Amino acid sequence: MSDPLRLGIAGLGTVGAGVVKIVRQKATLLAERAGRPVVVSAVSARTRDKDRGVPLSSYAWEDDPVALATRDDVDVFVELMGGSDGPAKAAVEAALAAGKDVVTANKAMLAHHGQALAELAEANGAVLRFEAAVAGGIPVIKALTESLAGNDIQRVVGVMNGTCNYILTRMEDGGLTYEAAFAEADALGYLEADPTLDVGGIDAGHKLSLLAAIAFGTQVDFDAVELEGIGKVTIDDIRQAADMGFRIKLLGVSRMTGRGLEQSMAPCLVPAASPLGQLAGGTNMVVIEGDQVGQIVMRGAGAGEGPTASAVMGDVMDIARGLRVSTFGRPAGTLAGATPAKATAAAPYYLRMALVDRPGALAKAAQALGEAGVSIHRMRQYDHVDDAAPVLIVTHKTTRPSLDQALAAMMATGVVTHEPVALRIEEV
Amino acid sequence: MSDPLRLGIAGLGTVGAGVVKIVRQKATLLAERAGRPVVVSAVSARTRDKDRGVPLSSYAWEDDPVALATRDDVDVFVELMGGSDGPAKAAVEAALAAGKDVVTANKAMLAHHGQALAELAEANGAVLRFEAAVAGGIPVIKALTESLAGNDIQRVVGVMNGTCNYILTRMEDGGLTYEAAFAEADALGYLEADPTLDVGGIDAGHKLSLLAAIAFGTQVDFDAVELEGIGKVTIDDIRQAADMGFRIKLLGVSRMTGRGLEQSMAPCLVPAASPLGQLAGGTNMVVIEGDQVGQIVMRGAGAGEGPTASAVMGDVMDIARGLRVSTFGRPAGTLAGATPAKATAAAPYYLRMALVDRPGALAKAAQALGEAGVSIHRMRQYDHVDDAAPVLIVTHKTTRPSLDQALAAMMATGVVTHEPVALRIEEV
Structure with a gap:
């Protein structure tokens, strides 16, 4: 021996x-x-x-x-x-x-200094491994770097912060407000010392930036991750989304597009019956799509002593067995400096707005969408609440700039009482 | 380079x-x-x-x-x-x-000759890899052998034959008989040249025996896999199981017990809301439980050109990168000759029987169970059909020998019209 x-x-x-x-x-x-x-x-x-x-x-x-x-x-x-x-x-x-x-297991360090550390490792013939930094015990780094090395990766999607998923799940199944679910997660010790790391999407954004680097052969670029936390998600959104067959998740999405590398970590709607939609509580899930393998779904504990130590030991055992793979799956010098995509790819959106109680209000709102080229797939108007009529719209695929233009025009007409809520629907 | x-x-x-x-x-x-x-x-x-x-x-x-x-x-x-x-x-x-x-990608060869081939590889300093042999594009061999190398594995459970899962799904969602669903799978080219390999559970049993060897450090022992195909599953069982919150899957289960190594590939009930219960169509899913990592669920295409070629290329790339891991995750000489467990671990069972139309029939059936130490968790009796009353029973945990004893006693009383159907319920 x-x-x-x-x-x-x-x-x-x-x-x-x-x-x-x-x-x-x-x-x-x-x-x-x-x-x-x-x-x-x-x-x-x-x-x-x-x-x-x-x-x-x-x-x-x-x-x-x-x-x-x-x-x-x-x-x-x-x-x-x-x-x-x-x-x-x-x-x-x-x-x-x-x-x-x-x-x-240090996702923050790698998200900020991954490229420099990968270069340093390579210059000294050393190996730098970090399975435990992403999705706890789920072997997603190894799957992406090694098992799927024969694939062009098309998309990486995932729920990578168990605390946020716990909060969103409790809002839905317990009927809690965001504040109450947050307090519950806090009492259970689920939150980081600085809770913004969790609920602001920063921790999950770190993880996504590492997966994107491996998947698309680009230098880690955490600063380019479009970050949006879960603090603005209301119980109304969760209920209305459910009513239309969706669940809201803090969802990481990365894909390489003609417009550059897309990295977003934001609340999104996913079909309630999809594996991601079914993911309840503090569990993590990562979905990888490759041109050869199709879709691979991996699910497991994203944190905790055992799962994280398991991932650390996986890396240790690889080194003990002599495996020497480049930090991000290829020599650091071949990692491209990716152009961040200016906006995420075209997608359907969920819109929630409150229309003033005035004849023609709905027509004006619809007109604002139409004039910006945003077409309506499904629409529901509910009973008036406090002199405003809640309206839900699911759009056909559109770009975020077109949508923002439509929403600005809608605000300008004065027919909506507040800025509408807009959440992307990710097809998985 | x-x-x-x-x-x-x-x-x-x-x-x-x-x-x-x-x-x-x-x-x-x-x-x-x-x-x-x-x-x-x-x-x-x-x-x-x-x-x-x-x-x-x-x-x-x-x-x-x-x-x-x-x-x-x-x-x-x-x-x-x-x-x-x-x-x-x-x-x-x-x-x-x-x-x-x-x-x-040859699961049959490895299931029958895995130990000898692993020894031959080792004696010649060669590496033998087979990710494509189990669950197509899902990187389950690598996860078990490498990522989870710091775990004592507790259980491996999975749906590893997409054709069987397709047939069972079509029976449920299309209301087809087994024969009609089989014919549909055949027309789609899903069946092996010898369909017994699929529907008899042999192909999936080969795969399970390979996972068990890695998980439990034992010599591959396909002959000890308790095999039962899906040919006896009726649309009645599927509907009644659904009625009680379960789905029927051709499920591989392996665990190391005090009684020896359990390996079974048989139709089982799983909770309809569990990841395995939700798995529809030709997809595969493997669930691995380790003492550190908890439960890891992996899902993906179990067959097809792209997914299988992806798995082959993962192995090729590992060799190109210099990874040299023993065939079953440890030197072949250290793989133990496992004692096969005589029967699977205690589990709840689903029983379907038809009682003759005679006073006291139900009492006699219940007595037969009770005398063998099998206790009833849930029971439903339905309207008579052709002078017999369909009865469904979900038992508390019991062993297969106790259950077989109870069923034999029940048959001897003459209160059941046919041999009762007994399917294990696997908790996942």
């Missing part, structure tokens, strides 16, 4: 402690599967004296993650500290510069 | 021709992703003069696949001929003996 693979683990929160537990408890299984033992040499965290539910005294301790990353007895630096910059980035850079392989 | 990886492809049906097309049409993409060109050196098939929709004249031709497998200009032998023995096996053995890597 070959030499052991020696890990240095920085960050001993639930995931870091989970990785240590797996290495300790499954030593024989891991050695048989990898053909060599996998061991921990050293660990690092902010505070040393804390019960993490797993014995750590047999490992060397480093206060400084950079020192850990460059130790002679560390082959793989496992970064589980988090944070896009600061100590995590410094330690990953130090490890790669020293030619050590890196496994990380 | 490194030396090209040179393929020799034996079998030029739709999948073989599909692989050739991908290699030709995506040469640049593949080379960028693999870090080296992937090329075809030579091909082989039963008949040479046939239009396969792709130019083949630039490749060397071999009538004999064994000759192809051992050519000096072939690094990877791609076996797409099929058949558990005969030329496919001879050629794969020749390739492995010559130290050449092998990629195959």
Whole structure:
């Protein structure tokens, strides 16, 4: 049996402690599967004296993650500290510069510095892997990078933030307001320390930008992700969408178009009967479409100790077995600087508006749509509420600029009481 | 850039021709992703003069696949001929003996000879890969072998024969008899030349035996798979199951129990609202449960040129990138000879019977169940049809031997007109 693979683990929160537990408890299984033992040499965290539910005294301790990353007895630096910059980035850079392989769950760091880190890894003959950074335990990075390497990828779609999906599910099945569902998720400990990362779509946007880089062979470009959080989704939208056969999801969509690379993370409607529409609670789902394979759907836990540690160990085991694939599936120098698409592809839209109680109001609203080239697929007007008539419209496929033009014209006529809500319908 | 990886492809049906097309049409993409060109050196098939929709004249031709497998200009032998023995096996053995890597889609060959072939590969330092053999384009082999290598696998469940799922779906949504749905699948070309392979559960059983070997570290043991086809499933069962919130699927289930390795491929009831219950038509789905990752669900096309060729190319690209994992995820010598479990684990069962029109008939049937320790969870009696009363029972969890004892006792009382139908309910 070959030499052991020696890990240095920085960050001993639930995931870091989970990785240590797996290495300790499954030593024989891991050695048989990898053909060599996998061991921990050293660990690092902010505070040393804390019960993490797993014995750590047999490992060397480093206060400084950079020192850990460059130790002679560390082959793989496992970064589980988090944070896009600061100590995590410094330690990953130090490890790669020293030619050590890196496994990380840090989506923010890769979304912001993925290209530079991939180049650094390559320059030093090191491998940088990050299965745990996207969709927790679902092996989507591996599927996209390796299993589907014979495909031109056409679209990547997914629900990649379990907290947002939990909130939207509770609004629908519990009849809760956004605020009440948010408070419930908070009480359950589902929210990040800065909840904007979740409900603002930023965390999910980070993940999407990494998938897009692999899928389309482009440099990670998180800044080009069109981001919209779930804060404006109301229970009315959820009910009306359901009434028309849809569910609302915080949906990541990326595709390469003639207009450039589309990356959007925004509330969208999906058919209620589709796999994405059926996804309830804190689960994640990623749908990949390739020209050869057709549609692949993958579903699983997007967070938590076990699922995230499972993904980290998958990467560790690949390194133990000698797999050396480029960070984003091809040499960093061949990743193109993609042109961001100015707007998302043509799609049907769901519109909710409140018309003033005045003869001809509906005609004027419809006229505004027609004049901007937006045609109506389905329309429903409901009973007046507070002197305004709720109207739902599902349009035929249109572009966002045409729609925005129509909505601006509609506002200008004064027949709608507020700015209409417009949500894209993604066909899946 | 490194030396090209040179393929020799034996079998030029739709999948073989599909692989050739991908290699030709995506040469640049593949080379960028693999870090080296992937090329075809030579091909082989039963008949040479046939239009396969792709130019083949630039490749060397071999009538004999064994000759192809051992050519000096072939690094990877791609076996797409099929058949558990005969030329496919001879050629794969020749390739492995010559130290050449092998990629195959041949589930029958591996189900019968997997252990010997894995040993042969290992003895010659060759790699044997077979993603395309199970669930078409779904990357389930890779997920199980690599991504989930840090997990103890607890259960593998799946719908792995699209033809059977098509037939069962059409019986339900089209109200067709089994015979009519079978004829429809036949007319669409969905059936194997020997349809027993499909509807008898053999093809799906082959696949399950391969997944079980990886999941539980055991030698492939297809002979121990409890096989039951879908031929006895009636439209009544489908309707009554639906009435109680279930759908009937040809379901593969494998788990390691205290009683040994369970492998069963049989019609089972699953909750209609579960991902497996929602799976309609010719699609495949595999559910993997690990102690760390929880439940992972993967869904996609289980057959067809593009999906199968995609899986073959995933394996080819892995070899091009230098990945060398043992055939079943660990050295062949460490695979245990598993004891087959004598029966499947305790589970609830669905029973359908017809009671004779006689006072006390239901009491006697219930007594037979009770005396064998089988307790009733839900029961429905319907109006008499032809002097017999259809009765549906969902039991609490019980073992198959207890149930068989109860059913035998019930038959002996003469209160049922025919042998009752008993289908396991799998909780997913």
